[in-house]
Amino acid sequence: MKRIYNNFLLLLICLSGFSACDDVMDTHKAFIEGGEIIYAPKPDTIFFVAGKNRIELNYEISKAPNVKFINVYWNNGNGSLIEPLELSSGTEKGKIYINNLEEKSYTFTVELQDSYGHKSLKTTGIGSSYGDNYQASLSERRISRMTTSDDGGIIEWNIASEDLVRNEIKYTNADGEEVFLKMDAEKSSLLCPGAKPGGFVEFRSAYIPEEACVDTFYTAWVRSDELGMIFPHVYTMEEADRQNWELLYYDNTDPEEGKPEYILDNNPSSYWHSNYRDGQQKPYPFTFVIDMKDELMVGKLGAMSRENNYYTKGISYYISDDDEFTAGNPDGNHWTYIGEIELLKQNGMQWSEVITSTLEKQVKGRYLKIICTSGHGASHLGAIAEITVQKVTAIDGEDL
Template structure:
């Protein structure tokens, strides 16, 4: 019985040695020239969109020996080698990529250290924008145009519908009473633009600004468009400080009371007594 155990043990050892030799054969091609030393990979990257350009942003972590960031695109037909000397902690670089055709790109990035070692590849994506994107943009829609008076100053007021996504500001260009031209700006969350000293009955123009992506480095503006309606020739005085001082009579059943006459709300009303009593 012991003899059988010895025979099994011998076969097991021989099989294990053979397996190890086969395992080493697999790796011989990879280590025949010695071990491979890699430069540290970039910690993270991003490509920020612009108009026929992009901003390449790259972060390093504990990579003081790195001496260049090697960037390739268009199937590695185009490249940019940027010299760097990152610190021993967290560090970053920004590199502008100009003259980029309007399209989507795939980028391959690696580093080279001071000894000539290359890092493993990092792949990321980015977009450049131009005329095709510009052609998709539209002005913010106008809801209402009016003239208002406040503190003795006549102002044109342009009220917009809600702004759409990635719209960053809107402008109105108009003529003032002295003949000069002025431009006023509103943010997307603002629904109104006031145009101080706007000329009554005059025309005006609008345009809108967009970014193609969040954090984009360039904005795109629509062309100036003349509004289909002018500022009106009539306007309402500011009645916020007005008060009705006296009336002939006032009762609770007579509508909103005497101040309803000047509250600017066509849905409210007031009238004097019309039934019963002595006619004043």
């Protein structure tokens, strides 16, 4: 009886095994119907690089001489590119461009196809296309300052924006030759060899939105002179001869303390002083008009405080090229503001530059008006030992 039971149990096990085999075959049957599936080789590597309304696909494929096409799909298959390949039995690297792409990010599906129509397993990757929106966000790197040197001109730049890779500059040198320069974004100054004083540059900025982007985005060319920037002229100056200068007008003085004409006597020990007597005090400003006798182009402004008494602080300078001074009326002439000086609490002559815009216009005049605008102390106390200017005698080496 026991033997019959064992035989029966063995029969059940065999029947169960046959049933299990049938189930496994059923599972694989769908995959082998019509024969074995053959795949073309996959790319070893693919990666995508951003561009301007395009994306660059880079690939590396090994031992695939029968592969004849690379198929690329995007936008859920609505976009596609079939590109023929010629591969060897070794390792091949190459790139193709997917053009006319809208500005956005894309997910790509890539497969290889051999000469028999077999396709590889699919590989995916991500890339971005940039266009008008990115372009509209860009602005040129601005110039901070332009100076003139013995070697030409120097441009100093503001801080670089994100994505900036370089600036491009072009100008005409002193020999009349066109010069083209490039300056990397990490630099903040650029020497322009042979740039001529008074000359301008044209410049633009180059950007890439991603590292290794295949296309560079440029801002429009800009002329520096249209932004009020040029390589400054070189001015040769000397102090004006004040021997014949004449004081024509003043509106405040204490003659017992210091006469107004003392500001022109070339004596540091003498000085003009405002009226500080009780009942006669007058607050700033104090005005003087001087006839320089010659029409001068003024390059620097000079003033000297009363020795060891530093009352006056701010002085503004104006010049007039009118034929004559309107007697008694300091506002009767046409005056051009040429600059100011802020006197420090120290002895000796102090100098200040005439404003650049006035120098560039080469403004000249015979009459000089100075207005003492502020003091270091009480609002009615003012004192000056000397007033003078430096005149321009030559511009860029050429005598006036």
